[in-house]
Amino acid sequence: MSAFSPANPQTPITIALSKGRIFDETMPLLAEAGITVLENPETSRKLILPTSDPCVRVIIVRASDVPTYVQYGAADLGVAGKDVLIEHAAQHPGGLYQPIDLRIGKCRLCVAVPNGFDYPNAVRQGARLRVATKYVQAAREHFAAKGVHVDLIKLYGSMELAPLIGLADVIVDLVSTGSTLKANNLVAVEDIMDISSRLIVNQAALKMRRHRLQPLLDAFSRASLAMPG
Ligand SMILES: Nc1ncnc2c1ncn2[C@@H]1O[C@H](COP(=O)(O)OP(=O)(O)OP(=O)(O)O)[C@@H](O)[C@H]1O
Ligand SMILES: O=P(O)(O)OC[C@H]1O[C@H](OP(=O)(O)OP(=O)(O)O)[C@H](O)[C@@H]1O
Numbered sequence: 001m002s003a004f005s006p007a008n009p010q011t012p013i014t015i016a017l018s019k020g021r022i023f024d025e026t027m028p029l030l031a032e033a034g035i036t037v038l039e040n041p042e043t044s045r046k047l048i049l050p051t052s053d054p055c056v057r058v059i060i061v062r063a064s065d066v067p068t069y070v071q072y073g074a075a076d077l078g079v080a081g082k083d084v085l086i087e088h089a090a091q092h093p094g095g096l097y098q099p100i101d102l103r104i105g106k107c108r109l110c111v112a113v114p115n116g117f118d119y120p121n122a123v124r125q126g127a128r129l130r131v132a133t134k135y136v137q138a139a140r141e142h143f144a145a146k147g148v149h150v151d152l153i154k155l156y157g158s159m160e161l162a163p164l165i166g167l168a169d170v171i172v173d174l175v176s177t178g179s180t181l182k183a184n185n186l187v188a189v190e191d192i193m194d195i196s197s198r199l200i201v202n203q204a205a206l207k208m209r210r211h212r213l214q215p216l217l218d219a220f221s222r223a224s225l226a227m228p229g
Helices: 021-032 063-071 082-091 119-124 136-146 179-183 203-208 210-225
Strands: 013-017 048-050 056-060 077-081 096-101 107-114 129-133 150-154 170-175 186-195 197-202
Touching: 013 021, 013 063, 013 210, 021 077, 021 210, 063 077, 063 082, 063 096, 063 197, 077 082, 082 096, 082 136, 082 186, 082 197, 096 203, 096 210, 119 186, 129 136, 136 150, 136 170, 136 186, 170 186, 179 186, 197 203, 197 210, 203 210
Parallel strands: 013 056, 013 077, 129 150, 129 170
Antiparallel strands: 048 056, 077 197, 096 197, 107 170, 107 186
């Protein structure tokens, strides 16, 4: 048994979070379980953060890497957006248990176009659209279901720039307040789905460490129910 095996009772419970909104919005949920993270990831360079519970630690990873850490058992639990989980599942099907919609990180996955671009007409005409997005799987499924032909251009951020600079006709991106679209003269023309963040759990850890994980799952569940629907 490796020192970091979930079967090893010495191994702390490990929760994978990304910096920024997921970390910030998860803190009140952890507080429900009586757990405080002892260092601030915005100011600390540490990637393994201790908590007020010596048996629980938080690791800081990229948002899109959270499912990977949990799926391979390097973390027992994680918090990831539905957007990230859809893209991850396309590459690594099966594997992840998603017991709780935490009702944090709420936004919408949308199709957006430059102001003045006649999207309904382009769709009616059967035009082939260049779509820039980080969310290629969700975008592929959306346009396939509509019967729209697309060339998907994978980007890792700043999608809003793509149609302004001639890289793409439309984008698929997350929208919350709409201010990023507005600032870049873009407008949302279609909602693809509502997004929120989910608690994800390693299945083997759940079997082997259920007695330790269940109180945490219960606390997350209670706290998420207090979030606005
Ligand atoms: N404007 C927003 N409002 C609310 N939730 C959002 C918003 N943007 C993203 N999210 C949610 O928060 C999650 C984390 O977003 P964040 O911006 O912190 O990471 P990222 O920059 O997308 O990830 P990576 O570092 O892997 O590129 C997203 O996967 C999504 O579910
Ligand atoms: O509708 P709004 O409230 O403006 O939010 C939408 C923006 O939020 C997300 O970016 P984020 O702020 O996470 O920046 P990043 O993806 O570049 O990290 C998303 O990719 C949009 O750009």
